[in-house]
Amino acid sequence: MGSLLFSSNTQWVLLSTTILGIAAGTIGSIAYWKRQNLMSDALSHAALPGVVVAFLLLGEKKLFVLIIGAAISALIGALFIQVIHASSRISEDAAMGMILSIFYGLGVMLLTISNRIVSGNQSGLDKFIYGQAAAMVKTDVFTMLFLALLVILIVFLLFKEWKIYLFDPVFAKGIGLSIKGMNIIYTALLVTTIVIGIQAVGVIMMAALLITPAVSARYWTQSFKMMLLLATFFGGISGSAGTFISAYGSGWPTGPFIVVVASSIFIFSLFFGKEKGILVRHMQFRMHQKKIALQPPGSRQREWNK
Amino acid sequence: MTEQVLTVENLAAAYRKNTVLHDIHFTVNAGSLTGIVGPNGAGKSTLIKTILGLHPALSGKVSFFQSTYEKAKRKIGYVPQRGSVDWDFPTTALDVVTMGLYGQIGWFKWPSRFHKAKAYESLEKMGMADYANRQISQLSGGQQQRVFLARALVQNAEIYFMDEPLAGVDAATERAIMAILKELKAAGKTVMVVHHDLQTVRDYFDHVLLLNRTVIQYGKTDHVFTKENIARTYGGNMRWMGVENQDGLPSIQQ
Numbered sequence: 001m002g003s004l005l006f007s008s009n010t011q012w013v014l015l016s017t018t019i020l021g022i023a024a025g026t027i028g029s030i031a032y033w034k035r036q037n038l039m040s041d042a043l044s045h046a047a048l049p050g051v052v053v054a055f056l057l058l059g060e061k062k063l064f065v066l067i068i069g070a071a072i073s074a075l076i077g078a079l080f081i082q083v084i085h086a087s088s089r090i091s092e093d094a095a096m097g098m099i100l101s102i103f104y105g106l107g108v109m110l111l112t113i114s115n116r117i118v119s120g121n122q123s124g125l126d127k128f129i130y131g132q133a134a135a136m137v138k139t140d141v142f143t144m145l146f147l148a149l150l151v152i153l154i155v156f157l158l159f160k161e162w163k164i165y166l167f168d169p170v171f172a173k174g175i176g177l178s179i180k181g182m183n184i185i186y187t188a189l190l191v192t193t194i195v196i197g198i199q200a201v202g203v204i205m206m207a208a209l210l211i212t213p214a215v216s217a218r219y220w221t222q223s224f225k226m227m228l229l230l231a232t233f234f235g236g237i238s239g240s241a242g243t244f245i246s247a248y249g250s251g252w253p254t255g256p257f258i259v260v261v262a263s264s265i266f267i268f269s270l271f272f273g274k275e276k277g278i279l280v281r282h283m284q285f286r287m288h289q290k291k292i293a294l295q296p297p298g299s300r301q302r303e304w305n306k
Numbered sequence: 307m308t309e310q311v312l313t314v315e316n317l318a319a320a321y322r323k324n325t326v327l328h329d330i331h332f333t334v335n336a337g338s339l340t341g342i343v344g345p346n347g348a349g350k351s352t353l354i355k356t357i358l359g360l361h362p363a364l365s366g367k368v369s370f371f372q373s374t375y376e377k378a379k380r381k382i383g384y385v386p387q388r389g390s391v392d393w394d395f396p397t398t399a400l401d402v403v404t405m406g407l408y409g410q411i412g413w414f415k416w417p418s419r420f421h422k423a424k425a426y427e428s429l430e431k432m433g434m435a436d437y438a439n440r441q442i443s444q445l446s447g448g449q450q451q452r453v454f455l456a457r458a459l460v461q462n463a464e465i466y467f468m469d470e471p472l473a474g475v476d477a478a479t480e481r482a483i484m485a486i487l488k489e490l491k492a493a494g495k496t497v498m499v500v501h502h503d504l505q506t507v508r509d510y511f512d513h514v515l516l517l518n519r520t521v522i523q524y525g526k527t528d529h530v531f532t533k534e535n536i537a538r539t540y541g542g543n544m545r546w547m548g549v550e551n552q553d554g555l556p557s558i559q560q
Binding site: 033035157158159160161163164166167168170171172173174175176177218221222223224226227 | 355358360379382384386390391392395396397398401402405406408409411413414415416417441443457461
């Protein structure tokens with residue numbers, strides 16, 4: 001057991017899923033305030049057909065090749081969502097729902113075909129649905145590490161710009177920030193994070209890794225900076241702990257374990273979160289109740305009239 | 307001759323199906339405090355947004371300080387409607403005011419202590435110093451509006467556009483905001499304010515722009531804000547309070 005965990009490949013995989021979790025936490029916080037949580041879900045599902053097509057066309061299973069296919073297909077999905085929303089009366093979330101199911105259905109169909117063409121389950125592409133970090137080779141790990149670090153770097157470099165872009169885009173445009181440019185950067189970072197995660201976490205679970213750390217962080221803080229930092233922390237823990245646990249069983253998928261860890265952090269935050277946690281709110285309510293009960297009727301009124 | 311700070315020629319704008327604004331012509335002089343007045347749906351907010359290039363213009367030309375918007379950008383301050391942003395966003399009042407300095411700070415750089423001090427000064431001016439580190443979600447509507455105004459002040463612009471800064475604020479905030487607007491005017495700045503309360507137009511503004519899809523009339527309040535012009539702007543659905551008085555205060559009956 002120990003030898004497996006400390007084999008150099010596992011260490012690299014562990015590092016890369018940790019960094020992936022951190023990247024997902026940062027860009028997820030931005031998606032949260034852009035009120036586009038479903039977007040990450042739609043785009044990660046939309047990446048699947050691209051993975052299969054890239055494999056069928058190039059016959060390679062290197063992460064880098066598959067990432068490009070995934071990115072193209074996710075971007076096409078994003079474009080469709082925008083076109084549907086802009087040119088019809090269909091709302092944005094309905095458009096996301098449509099694209100999610102259509103692209104995912106197409107992906108599964110292509111997967112079945114490719115499994116027939118490549119004898120048996122040789123392609124191993126079905127791993128992309130639930131994710132299998134252990135299947136990654138060193139070049140995959142490096143590709144993922146590099147891109148994840150790039151995402152993190154850009155998010156933190158543009159910290160001030162994200163803030164105004166999310167809080168007041170109209171004012172931001174007024175003082176000369178290109179909202180179109182920020183939209184492009186945001187979509188590019190989101191898609192990058194999704195596609196580098198699909199091998200380790202899988203297309204279904206990737207959305208959860210993007211959304212959950214950000215939502216959990218929201219329960220602890222009232223500052224955007226802190227939220228971003230906490231989301232990176234929660235994301236990193238989810239990524240590493242999930243990978244660690246899945247390494248115990250041979251052939252265990254990584255994605256579900258990462259999501260289980262992320263969800264546990266969320267449930268803990270939901271109850272005990274310092275700012276919005278259920279327990280804290282309840283205690284505050286009881287405290288006020290007691291205060292009111294202690295005062296004789298009418299005394300408050302007198303206090304106000306002073 | 308006073309300096310012309312804003313010239314609008316033949317401006318038109320539309321939303322999906324309807325033309326909202328057409329044939330807009332007017333020239334604003336430096337140091338004027340203008341109320342933009344008109345019924346709901348007259349295109350008041352759209353006018354501001356189109357002038358500032360935040361909404362696409364169908365035709366026409368807008369020049370600031372005899373130059374283009376791009377060149378004059380630093381001299382232009384904008385206060386959007388309070389409801390246009392997400393007040394749940396986790397940030398403090400001071401932080402929001404600092405956003406007014408982002409253009410000066412430059413992109414990709416972080417605000418320095420100097421910028422924070424400037425933002426604080428501006429909050430103080432709006433009587434909001436005690437709330438500097440308060441979460442914006444915990445501020446009342448009037449306080450949020452003061453924060454928005456402080457953010458505009460810190461920009462130190464030459465011409466300000468404000469979209470209903472007095473909507474839904476209490477009397478104290480209204481007085482505080484008007485005091486600042488008059489101070490800006492006294493300092494030679496130009497201010498254009500979308501305004502809804504016909505009763506106060508005379509007290510607040512030295513110029514009035516009556517708008518209903520197009521400019522009904524623009525000029526000095528004394529000349530423009532007459533019964534006839536107001537009736538033309540609002541389509542005659544008016545009931546006049548104190549009719550015996552020639553300058554009676556108009557109110558609207560829908």
